[in-house]
Amino acid sequence: MADELITLIPAGPEDVAGIVDLCLSVERQHEAYWPLRWQLRGDLGPRYHRWLESNLAAPRWLILCAKAGTSAAAAPSLVGVLVAAIQEEIPIYSYREYAFIHDMAVVVEYRRRGVANQLLQEARRWAGEKGVNQIRAMVAVKNDAASKLFGHAGYRATYQEMVQSIGDLGEAALTFSFLSHRRGSGGRAVPGGNGRGF
Numbered sequence: 001m002a003d004e005l006i007t008l009i010p011a012g013p014e015d016v017a018g019i020v021d022l023c024l025s026v027e028r029q030h031e032a033y034w035p036l037r038w039q040l041r042g043d044l045g046p047r048y049h050r051w052l053e054s055n056l057a058a059p060r061w062l063i064l065c066a067k068a069g070t071s072a073a074a075a076p077s078l079v080g081v082l083v084a085a086i087q088e089e090i091p092i093y094s095y096r097e098y099a100f101i102h103d104m105a106v107v108v109e110y111r112r113r114g115v116a117n118q119l120l121q122e123a124r125r126w127a128g129e130k131g132v133n134q135i136r137a138m139v140a141v142k143n144d145a146a147s148k149l150f151g152h153a154g155y156r157a158t159y160q161e162m163v164q165s166i167g168d169l170g171e172a173a174l175t176f177s178f179l180s181h182r183r184g185s186g187g188r189a190v191p192g193g194n195g196r197g198f
């Protein structure tokens, strides 16, 4: 591994199966954080494969592989991937588009060797060529390694997505109704309310 050369190259059709495996491992990592938010479809593998394949040559997509190899004779192996695309922003900001990193992962044995950082630098260069002024990624709050990676590369945290299970609604509503009754409001009816006194 010590004398291996890591190169970054755009993905070809022969890379798609390996990329899907890597990306699905990230999706499973998210699913394990909280199934309510990230539970995966059973048929995700073939869908992902078709989605990547159909975007391999798309001009506004970057599907970038990091490959490791020791000699020109041996086929280099896939050790990392980054999938990004140019997306349209909602029409309230001064810019129309931004680059978005959909997926990124590095094979366990090749981590902490700067592979992801190199992928991010190349994605940034690619985004600049596409004429956008920013590149974004969504990082799960529980993903400490990825948060540190993006911070290290110069990304700033902006939004924090907030999610609540709707399964809690009944209990929350009952509590509110009980409190308003105790305060003597009699559980006032709100126009457009649900007819249960709140």
Ligand SMILES: CC(C)(COP(=O)(O)OP(=O)(O)OC[C@H]1O[C@@H](n2cnc3c(N)ncnc32)[C@H](O)[C@@H]1OP(=O)(O)O)[C@@H](O)C(=O)NCCC(=O)NCCS
Residues within 6 Å of the ligand: 026, 103, 104, 105, 106, 107, 110, 111, 112, 113, 114, 115, 116, 117, 118, 137, 138, 139, 140, 143, 144, 145, 146, 148, 149, 150, 152
């Ligand atoms: C996150 C991930 C892509 C990082 O890949 P990597 O190739 O190991 O990252 P790099 O070697 O380029 O790390 C660059 C810097 O990021 C930070 N970093 C990366 N991994 C880290 C970790 N596990 N703990 C703390 N800091 C980390 C460090 O500052 C590191 O610099 P250093 O090694 O000089 O300290 C990799 O751990 C991974 O594939 N994780 C599972 C998939 C995933 O979470 N993808 C991101 C989804 S948003």
